[in-house]
Amino acid sequence: MSGFEGFYAVIVVIVVVLASIVCCLGIRLFRRANMNNEDDPRRSPDEWQPLADVSSGPLDADTRDQIQRVLAWQAKHPPRSTDWTDVPRNPLVLERGVGAWAFVENEHMEESEEESNAAVMDKTTIVFCQGQGCTLTNLPLPANEFVYWEVKVLQLDDQDRLAIGLSTKPYPVWTLPGFHRHSVAYHSHTGAIHTSDPLIGRPYGPPFKQGDVIGVGFLTQTSTVFFTRNGKNLGKASIGFKFPCYPSIGSNGPCQVSVNFGQQDFLFAAANIREAALAPKQDTLPPPPAYSGHMRDTMLFGGPEEAVNPSHLTYTQQSASSSMQAPPGYTI
Numbered sequence: 001m002s003g004f005e006g007f008y009a010v011i012v013v014i015v016v017v018l019a020s021i022v023c024c025l026g027i028r029l030f031r032r033a034n035m036n037n038e039d040d041p042r043r044s045p046d047e048w049q050p051l052a053d054v055s056s057g058p059l060d061a062d063t064r065d066q067i068q069r070v071l072a073w074q075a076k077h078p079p080r081s082t083d084w085t086d087v088p089r090n091p092l093v094l095e096r097g098v099g100a101w102a103f104v105e106n107e108h109m110e111e112s113e114e115e116s117n118a119a120v121m122d123k124t125t126i127v128f129c130q131g132q133g134c135t136l137t138n139l140p141l142p143a144n145e146f147v148y149w150e151v152k153v154l155q156l157d158d159q160d161r162l163a164i165g166l167s168t169k170p171y172p173v174w175t176l177p178g179f180h181r182h183s184v185a186y187h188s189h190t191g192a193i194h195t196s197d198p199l200i201g202r203p204y205g206p207p208f209k210q211g212d213v214i215g216v217g218f219l220t221q222t223s224t225v226f227f228t229r230n231g232k233n234l235g236k237a238s239i240g241f242k243f244p245c246y247p248s249i250g251s252n253g254p255c256q257v258s259v260n261f262g263q264q265d266f267l268f269a270a271a272n273i274r275e276a277a278l279a280p281k282q283d284t285l286p287p288p289p290a291y292s293g294h295m296r297d298t299m300l301f302g303g304p305e306e307a308v309n310p311s312h313l314t315y316t317q318q319s320a321s322s323s324m325q326a327p328p329g330y331t332i
Contacts, residue, residue: 063198063199066175066198067198070172070175070179070180073172074172074180074181077170079168079169079170079171079181079182079243080168080169080170080244081168081182081243081244082244083169083244084143084244085140085244087139087140087141087142087143088142088144088279090139092139093139093142093279096282097279097280097281097282098261098262098263098277098278098279098280098281098282099123099263099282100138100139100279101123101124101137101138101139101247101261101278101279102120102123102124102137102138103118103120103123103124103126103135103136103137103138103247103249103259104120104135104136104137104138105118105119105120105135106173107135107136107169107170107173114133114174115133115173115174116133116134116135116173116174116250117129117130117131117132117133117251118133118134118135118173118249118250118251120135124258124259124260124261124263125256125257125258125259126249126256126257126258126259127254127255127256128250128251128253128254128255128256129254130253130254131252131253132174132175132176132250132251132252132253133173133174133175133250133251134163134167134171134173134175134176134177134248134249134250134251135173135248135249135250136167136169136171136173136246136247136248137246137247137248139246140169140244140245140246141166141218141244141245141246141247141278142278142279143220144220144276145219145220145221146217146218146219146220146271146274146276147217147218147220147276147277147278148215148216148217148218148262148266148268148271148274148276148277149215149216149247149259149260149261149262149277149278150213150214150215150216150228150259150260150266150267150268151164151213151214151215151216151249151257151258151259151260152212152213152257152258152259152260153188153208153209153210153211153212153213153214153255153257154210154255154256154257154258155210155254155255155256156188156209156210156255156256157210157253157254157255158189158209159253160188160189160251160252160253160254160255161176161187161188161189161251161252161253162187162188162208162249162250162251162255162257163176163177163178163185163186163187163188163194163249163250163251164177164185164186164214164216164227164248164249165177165178165183165184165185165186165216165225165227165248166183166184166185166216166218166225166241166245166246166247166248167182167183167184167185167245167246167248168181168182168183168243168244168245168246169244169246171183171246171248175198175250176194176198176250176251176252177194177248177249177250178193178194178195178196178197178201179194179196179197179198180196180198181196182196182241182243183195183196183248184196184225184237184238184241185248185250186204186205186208186214186216186227186237187201188207188208188209189207190207191203191204191205191206191207191208192204193227193237193238195238204227204234204235204237205227205229205234205235206229208229212229212230213228213229213230213231213267214227214228214229215227215228215229215231215266215267215268215271216247217233217268217271217276218241218245222239222240223239223240223241223242224236224238224239224240224241225237225238225239225241225245228267228268230267231267231268231269232268233268233270247259247261261277261278261279262276262277262278262279262281263281
């Protein structure tokens with residue numbers, strides 16, 4: 001009998017262990033189901049709300065009306081999402097290099113439509129007035145492996161909103177980049193990324209302000225968009241943005257920015273190493289000085305470093321009426 005009692009005892013122990021394992025697994029599965037339910041975006045609006053710091057708030061009548069007008073406008077002027085061009089062979093790019101890119105005011109707009117609040121001063125300096133709007137460049141990004149450009153925020157009040165990113169054409173210029181298809185933009189007041197959505201943005205980076213330099217990078221092979229702030233990479237903002245991309249900047253309220261497409265070195269060092277400018281710097285520098293300047297003396301009598309590094313050469317003003325100026329740079 002003692003043998004049978006030992007056998008039954010082993011059976012009881014095994015049953016207890018199995019029951020304990022089943023209970024533990026059941027509890028873990030129950031907890032995991034509750035966690036997934038908490039994160040499920042399909043929950044009713046009463047149970048789930050977007051983050052307050054990246055939400056544009058309730059959908060009021062004016063916002064709803066603007067969205068309807070944009071939808072009607074884009075139905076009439078659909079984005080040319082497959083209109084690819086050979087940018088490097090564009091005659092303007094071949095002639096001017098990176099100087100071929102310029103922002104354009106109120107492109108594709110009719111007299112009866114709203115206008116942008118953007119005023120382009122010298123192709124790459126933009127002043128925004130009261131109101132809301134944006135401006136896009138005349139040319140899209142080239143299909144290079146890696147392209148990059150930067151924006152210096154010269155003036156921006158805390159209560160106003162600046163959006164920097166990429167858009168397809170045509171785009172409703174009385175709105176901001178990132179609000180409508182197909183566009184993506186980094187917004188100043190929240191630090192959020194808006195991708196074809198005027199209401200909700202995705203948390204991304206810190207808010208940016210006056211004095212900051214915001215960079216926009218595009219990796220063609222993976223169609224990845226990323227942004228930098230003051231030379232620091234903030235990470236991937238969008239993957240699979242497979243559209244002809246035009247640099248775009250918009251503002252809600254007065255502000256001023258200056259854009260660097262590669263006319264000068266970038267604050268983001270990796271872009272300089274990878275030569276990620278939109279095009280070579282040809283025809284973006286002033287013509288060489290006359291023979292009476294100091295360049296000849298420097299070339300003849302300068303040390304080895306000066307002879308091989310053109311940035312060490314000095315130039316003198318030839319006359320009071322000379323109109324030659326260096327390329328526009330970041331100014332405060």
